[in-house]
Amino acid sequence: MKPIVFVVLTAAMVAASSGCRDSTPGRFVYTPVPYTVVTFPPVRGTPQPTMVISIEESGQPYSADLVLVTLDKSAKARFMRWANSLGFTVESDPESDNYPFDFIFVSVRVPLGSAADALKLIRKQHGVRDAGLSHFAGTLGSGGGQP
Amino acid sequence: MNSRKMWFGAVTLGIALAASASTPLVGVSFRHAHAATPAFELAVDCDVSAPGIQAVCNVPVPASGPRSVAVVASNSTGASVSLGAFSFDIFNPNCGGAGATTTPQGTPASSGCTGAPGATGIWPASNPNLTGTSAGFTGLVNAANFANGCPAGDYANAATGASGTSTSFLSCFNQLGGETLANGASVILGTQTYDVTMPAAGSIILTLSNVAATDDNTVSLLSCDPSSAPPVPPTGNVTGACFPGTLNFTAAPPIVDDGSGPRQEGTLIVTSSLQFDTGGLSVLDPNAQLIEDTHWDQFGVRVLVVKTLDSNLDQLIIKLQGVPGIIAAGKNWMHSLLDVAPNDPYWTGQNNAGLELINLAELWSYSTGSPNVHVAVLDTGVNEIPDLQGRVLPGKNFLDATDDTSHTDGHGTMVASVIAAAKNNGQGIAGIAPGVSIVPVKVCYPIHLPGVYGFATCPNGPILNGLWWVASQAASGSIQLVNMSLGGDPDIPGASTAIAAIHQRNVPVVVASGNNGSSPVMYPARDPNAIAVGGTWPNSDWRPDANFGADLDIAAPFQTYAMNNIDAPVYAQGTSFSAPVITGLLALKMSSDLVPEGLVLGDPWAFQTWANWMDHTPSHQVVSCSGWNQYTGCGVPWDANDLGVKFMAARRYDLNGDCIVDVADEQILALHWEATFGMPFYNVAYDLEPLSYPDLDVDIKDLQKVFSREGFRCR
Numbered sequence: 091m092k093p094i095v096f097v098v099l100t101a102a103m104v105a106a107s108s109g110c111r112d113s114t115p116g117r118f119v120y121t122p123v124p125y126t127v128v129t130f131p132p133v134r135g136t137p138q139p140t141m142v143i144s145i146e147e148s149g150q151p152y153s154a155d156l157v158l159v160t161l162d163k164s165a166k167a168r169f170m171r172w173a174n175s176l177g178f179t180v181e182s183d184p185e186s187d188n189y190p191f192d193f194i195f196v197s198v199r200v201p202l203g204s205a206a207d208a209l210k211l212i213r214k215q216h217g218v219r220d221a222g223l224s225h226f227a228g229t230l231g232s233g234g235g236q237p
Numbered sequence: 238m239n240s241r242k243m244w245f246g247a248v249t250l251g252i253a254l255a256a257s258a259s260t261p262l263v264g265v266s267f268r269h270a271h272a273a274t275p276a277f278e279l280a281v282d283c284d285v286s287a288p289g290i291q292a293v294c295n296v297p298v299p300a301s302g303p304r305s306v307a308v309v310a311s312n313s314t315g316a317s318v319s320l321g322a323f324s325f326d327i328f329n330p331n332c333g334g335a336g337a338t339t340t341p342q343g344t345p346a347s348s349g350c351t352g353a354p355g356a357t358g359i360w361p362a363s364n365p366n367l368t369g370t371s372a373g374f375t376g377l378v379n380a381a382n383f384a385n386g387c388p389a390g391d392y393a394n395a396a397t398g399a400s401g402t403s404t405s406f407l408s409c410f411n412q413l414g415g416e417t418l419a420n421g422a423s424v425i426l427g428t429q430t431y432d433v434t435m436p437a438a439g440s441i442i443l444t445l446s447n448v449a450a451t452d453d454n455t456v457s458l459l460s461c462d463p464s465s466a467p468p469v470p471p472t473g474n475v476t477g478a479c480f481p482g483t484l485n486f487t488a489a490p491p492i493v494d495d496g497s498g499p500r501q502e503g504t505l506i507v508t509s510s511l512q513f514d515t516g517g518l519s520v521l522d523p524n525a526q527l528i529e530d531t532h533w534d535q536f537g538v539r540v541l542v543v544k545t546l547d548s549n550l551d552q553l554i555i556k557l558q559g560v561p562g563i564i565a566a567g568k569n570w571m572h573s574l575l576d577v578a579p580n581d582p583y584w585t586g587q588n589n590a591g592l593e594l595i596n597l598a599e600l601w602s603y604s605t606g607s608p609n610v611h612v613a614v615l616d617t618g619v620n621e622i623p624d625l626q627g628r629v630l631p632g633k634n635f636l637d638a639t640d641d642t643s644h645t646d647g648h649g650t651m652v653a654s655v656i657a658a659a660k661n662n663g664q665g666i667a668g669i670a671p672g673v674s675i676v677p678v679k680v681c682y683p684i685h686l687p688g689v690y691g692f693a694t695c696p697n698g699p700i701l702n703g704l705w706w707v708a709s710q711a712a713s714g715s716i717q718l719v720n721m722s723l724g725g726d727p728d729i730p731g732a733s734t735a736i737a738a739i740h741q742r743n744v745p746v747v748v749a750s751g752n753n754g755s756s757p758v759m760y761p762a763r764d765p766n767a768i769a770v771g772g773t774w775p776n777s778d779w780r781p782d783a784n785f786g787a788d789l790d791i792a793a794p795f796q797t798y799a800m801n802n803i804d805a806p807v808y809a810q811g812t813s814f815s816a817p818v819i820t821g822l823l824a825l826k827m828s829s830d831l832v833p834e835g836l837v838l839g840d841p842w843a844f845q846t847w848a849n850w851m852d853h854t855p856s857h858q859v860v861s862c863s864g865w866n867q868y869t870g871c872g873v874p875w876d877a878n879d880l881g882v883k884f885m886a887a888r889r890y891d892l893n894g895d896c897i898v899d900v901a902d903e904q905i906l907a908l909h910w911e912a913t914f915g916m917p918f919y920n921v922a923y924d925l926e927p928l929s930y931p932d933l934d935v936d937i938k939d940l941q942k943v944f945s946r947e948g949f950r951c952r
Contacts, residue, residue: 128686130682130684139636139682139684141686141696143686145688148726149688150688150725150726150727151686151687151688151689152727153696153698156698158697158698158701158729158730158731159730159731160701160730160731160734160735183635183702183705183706185706185709186702186705186706186709188709189705189706189708189709189712190709190712190713191705191708191709191712191738193731193734193738194705195701195702195705195731195735197698219731219734220730220731220733220734221730221731222697222728222729222730222731223727223730224696224697224698225697225725225726225727225729226686226689226694226695226696226697226725227681227689227690227691227694227695227697227700227723227724227725227729227759227760227761228681228685228686228689228690228691228692228693228694228695228723228724228725229616229617229648229681229691229692229693229695229722229723229811229813230690230691230722230723230724230749230751230752230759230811230812230813231648231651231652231692231722231749231752231809231810231811231812231813231814232648232692232809232810232811232813233647233651233799233801233807233808233809233810234807234808234809237586237589237590237796237808
C-alpha cells in the first residue's frame, strides 16, 4: 500500500540575495540556502507535519532549519547557553537527561535555510561529538501486490 | 576430535566409513539370517561409556517359520581390538500377553504365540577370529542362561511378559569379554533362532546394550535397516540402564497434554553435575525413582530421568532448585516431532514466499517466543491487531508529544506481524516468534517525501531520539531486540554512537538493507554494529532489488505476507520484511535463553552455537559465517553453512546429545515415537530425504541428510 503523496507548497525559494555576511561573536551570520516549506495532509494518528526542506547537490533533501547534535552530557548546559545566545533553539527529549549515557542527543532549530552554515559552527563547539544535517530515511517495503 | 568416540564400519556389509588410521574401528551389526542381502547397511558408532545407552532395531519377520538373527561385529581398525562385555535382548511385541510389558524372545503360549523360543548363542570358541577366553557365555535370554546364576523368578517375569525387575542381568552377561578381534575379521557375537508362530507378521526388537571395547571405553553398536518396517511403539520395551544396574521392565510413560504442550507423564528431566548424589531424590520425594542416568563427561553433566507421580512434578521441580549439583530441572516436554504446521490461513503463502527456507517447525520445537522478549520496532507505529493481541507494549512516539504509538500507514504493523503474529489462532499469518512482545517506537510519518527512498518518511531526528530511548531501555533490560525496516543513503549523524550503545547491551539491531538493488547497503544497515539484512527470492537466491555490498550480514526472503490491520494479510515486499525474519529468529533464540526449561535440558550446546551467531568478525560483518558473499551475506539462516540457527536445528536431530547424528539417534526416535506417515508424531519437516519428495518415514536417512550437511560432528 503506497502512501498517498500530497505535497502542498506553501512557500518557496527564498532567494539567496542576502549573500555572505561577516561573522562576529554573538551573532550567527549565514548564507541562506533555498528552501521549500512542505505541508502534508493530516493523517490519523499523527499531527499535520510541516517540513522545511532544502536539497543537497546530491539530490538528498534535508531539513533546512535543523541540525542534529550528539553532545557530551556534561556539555549540554554550556552548549544550550551558546545556542540560545545565537537565537537557536535546542530541543531534546526530556527523558534523555536521565539516560545512563555520557552522550545526549539534541536537535538544534536554526533560522530557515541556515542549517548547513549552522552545522559548521556547531561542530566547533565544546562537547560536540557528532553533528549533521537532518536527512530522511524511508520505510523499505510495502504491501498490496501479488505474488 | 573427541577421543572417546570413534568411527566404525561394518565390513561384513561392505560399508566402511572414513576413520582415523590410528582409531580403532569396530562395527557391530545385526543381520537377518534369511535375507538375501544384508538387511542392515549402516555403520555407526556410539559411545556407551555412559550407562543407559541402548540401541533398538526393528527387524521385520514373518508370522511363522524358523527365523534367526545375528549380532555381528567387524573390525576394520587396522589393528586388533579387544571386545568388552555386552548384552542384548530380543523380544517380539506380537507375543505380549495382556498387561505384558516385555516379552523376551517371543514366548510363550499364554501371550498368544506358540512354539519354542529356541535360543542359541555362539561365542567365541567357534570363531577363529577371536582369541582369548570367554568366561562362559552360553546363549541369549533363555532359561538356561537365567539358571546360570540368575534368579529363576526374573526369567519367569521375562518369559510371561510380566512386569518385573531383573537385578541380576549383569551377572548373567558380564562374564563375557576379554576377547580380541583381529583386524579385518568379523565374528558372530550371538544368534537367536526361534520358531514361534505369531498372530501376524511383525517385527522383533533387538536391544543391544553396553557393547564395550575395552580400549578407551569406546564401543560400537548395531546398525539399523532404514527400509525395515516402521518403528513400533516401544511400549513395554526395556527402558533404563541395563548394564550395569538393573533391567527394568517398565512401560514407557504415556504422553499427556494438560494445555502446556505434550510431555511424558510423571517424568522430570534433570541436568546435574557429574557428582550429584541421586540418592537424595527420594528424600525430596518418596515417590521419585531414577529411571535413566546418562553421564556426559564432555559436558560435565548428567542427564537424569526421574519418575514420580504426575501431581508431584511441580513441587519436585521447586525442591530441586537450589539443591547443590542441580543445574536444571523440568518436565519432560516432547519438543521434537510434535510441531505441526500452524493453522493460520496464510501460512502456506508465507512458506511459498520463502519461509520454507527456514525450518521454523524445527525452531519452534525449542521455543515459539517468550513474551519477556521485547522487540522494539522503529517504524510508523504498531496497531494491536488480533494477531498481536496482548503483546503490543507501551512504546514511544517521537513524532509528536502524544503517547499514541498506533500505526499510521500499516508498515510498522506489517513488520511487527512478521516478527510476532500469533500462530495457530486460525487467522492471518504466523510470525517467526509468535510469542514475543512488540514495543512500538514511532519515528516515521505516513507520507512520502520526494527524494527519499521508501514509502513513509522517517526524519533523522525522531530516529535518533528513538535510538537513544531504545538504548536507555536496553540498558535497563526492558528491550532485547531492535528492528529497523527503514533506511536511506546518508548517514544519520550520531546514530552510530546510539547503535553502539544499544549493541553494548547485547541487544542486536537488525536493519533492512534497502530496496534499490545497489551497493552499498543503506544506513543504518551499514552501521558497524547493525545486522544488515538483504533480500532473497523464495529459493534463497539474491533478489536484485535488494541492496548488497560489503556490509551485508545475512539475508531473508524479500517477500511475504504480513498483517497491516485486522483485515486479510497483504502480500508485502521489501527488505522491510526480510529484516523482521532475522529479528524473529533472534527473538526465538533469546526466548530459549529466557525459558531454560524449553531447551537447555539435555542439549547443553545449543545456546553456545546461538551465541556464536552474534560473534563479531574482523571483516565487519556482525554475523560470522563461512561462505559470505556480498549479495546474501551469510545467506538465509537455514541455507547458510555456518550459522548457529541452522546448526542448532541440526543439533535437534542429535537426540542423545553425543554430538553425532547417527543410528543411535534414530533408535531413540524409534524408541520414543512413531515416525511414519499417519502416526501422531510423524512430521514432514523431518522427512528430508529423498530430496524431491518425502518418503513418509522419518528415519536414519533423514537424520543423516542433516548430518552430511553439517559435517559429522559438533563443532
